[in-house]
Amino acid sequence: MFENIVGGVISGWMCITIVVMSYIVYKDQNNITIGPNPNFYILGFCINTYSKYGIVVSFCFINSTMRTLNGNVLHSWIINEIQDVKNKNIIPKDKAYTLSCISVLYNWFDWFMYMNILLSQIDMLLIEIFADIMVTFYLTKHYLYLKEEEAYTIVVDIEENNMNIIL
Secondary structure: OHHHHHHHHHHHHHHHHHHHHHHHHHHOHHHOOOOOOOOOEEOOEEOOOHHHHHHHHHHHHHHHHHHHHHHHHHHHHHHHHHHOOOOOOOOOHHHHHHHHHHHHHHHHHHHHHHHHHHOOOHHHHHHHHHHHHHHHHHHHHHHHHHHHHHHHHHHHHHHHOOOOOOO
């Protein structure tokens, strides 16, 4: 229930921010560029050809996939397997430290690249958002499928064992 309230508050905040930013962009349309151009720089490199632009777009898609996997898989695993004191699964220490460090290092790498790319042009933001949403939808669909499969397996096991338990 609380997650619905938080989701509504975050959605409202995004709507207000989008309206304000749209107004600012509308008032200053001279600075809006899309695609390769001589004023488009990332990390000091001029992105003025379609091949360079294609490399940047490809990087954005791949990195957005890695960001979503890091957040939805690795970070979730760290929370559920390492940080949840009620979880009594024994995790090899080298695996716990390795995956925790990979996640932290990736967060810093991603933050650095993300800021340099997002602050360069509006189309980079749109590409990042689109890629994140695609991967998030895929992962959510995958996790929901796994939950359905688990629920189906429990029902089949109960029926095969002639147990009269209602889920």
